[in-house]
Amino acid sequence: MKQKPVTIYDIAKEAKVSTATVSRVIANNYPVSEKTKKMVLDLIKKYDYQPNAVARSLTKKESKMIGFILPDITNPFFAQVFIEAEKYALTKGYTLILGNSMNSNEIESKYLRDLSERQVEGIIFMGGRINKSQPDHMEINELKDVMNKIPVIMVNGKIDGINCSSVHTNEAKGIDLVIEHLVSHDHKKIGLIGGVKGVTTTDIKVNAYWRSLTKHGLLMKENWQIYSGYDVDSGRKAVETFIHVNESDLPTALIGINDLVIIGALKACRQNHLHPFSFVGFDNTDLTKNATPEITSVSHPYKDLGEKAIDLIIHTKTMKPEEIWLDPYLAIRESTNRPH
Structure with missing residues (x-):
């Protein structure tokens, strides 16, 4: 037969104190004599008494x-x-x-x-x-x-x-880090794909992209920045749009608005037998570490x-x-x- 759980009333009865005193010992928010406190705590330990979380939250006005x-x-x-x-x-x-x-x-x-x-x-x-x-x-x-x-x-x-x-996260600085890294590898044609206009995290990255291209004196083409969404399929669609609107005039490096987008782009490039790009993601999720090749990515703290x-x-x-x-x-x- 399953033993009935010990309640605050059981503890109070055995300690010969009120339930209010037991509550004060548990909450430790009101003076109780050391003798009484020790007796109550010993009984709590003896019976492995677990105070009801809801009752405790009402007493302390904290739900945790x-x-x-x-x-x-x-x-x-x-x-x-x-x-x-x-x-x-x-x-x-x-x-x-x-x-x-x-x-x-x-x-x-x-x-x-x-x-x-x-x-x-x-x-x-x-x-x-x-x-x-x-x-x-x-x-x-x-x-x-x-x-x-x-x-x-x-x-x-x-x-x-x-x-x-x-x-x-200072996402604008993240884009700056990417552009600086690509420039250090002699890239002069850099594209940005993914995201939705009017979503602030996308707007921040897009604005930082254009500012950074200007700062480094790089070629700027509207067709090299494409909104397409946030998932893997968005990366595939962005690459297909690139092929359609740019034909042979393609960038040498692609930045994804996040890792999912750049993984989709990488898959689409392989399927379409495009010349190799450098690929950079954003978020540094485990996906980038397990892709082939492993993908450079901006990491949030x-x-x-x-x-x-x-x-x-x-x-x-x-x-x-x-x-x-x-x-x-x-x-x-x-x-x-x-x-x-």
Whole structure:
């Protein structure tokens, strides 16, 4: 017969104290005599008593839970930031609740409502509306309503008029690192593929691309910068567009808006028997390390992104909104050579 779990009432009865005294010992938030405290703690240890997490959260007004909304958990970039945040949160005694919006505005809104109602202590937000150059008023007002209840921290995103803390990778610097590396390998014709215009992370990279080409006095052709999306198939489509609009006048190096796009481009080049490009990705996911050839890629400081986001949530009640910028680095591999 299964033994009935020990309750706070059992502990109180055996210690001959009130349940309120037991709660005070557990929460350690009110003076209790050392004799009583030791007796209660000994009984908790004896029976391996585990206080109910919900009851404890109501007593301390802390749930120790943090919401995390992202657009696509299958995208290695979002997954890696989440993993780093989760690992760090656990060391701080917090649990993350994932809201994968699957690139749906409706699902994203649902997670915002649900998480705020579940008494999470804050929400970390990636992608979706915080990466739109012009989010609609309903999305902005919805986010403001949530922020009246709990703090929201943005990762690699920002909305004008929303005053909250955020942590970013300096993605413009990442593009600068790529161009400098390719120039050092004698590349003078460099293309950029992928992304969607009006998504801020894409806009930042595209603007940095044109600025960097100007800075290095490189040839600039509109046909060498192609919007195509964010997945592997987007890379394939971008290469097909390149072939169609540029014919024989192709760049010698291709930069992908992310790793998925550049892997798609690499596959398409092989299938179309195109002359070898140098390929550079962005995000430095495990995909780049396992491709053939291994792909040079800009790396986010994933550990710092995840940990800073958690720290901002934990300490947001005691600090003013803060904007943190972190530097990327370039992981150089086999895919960048001198032009053929």
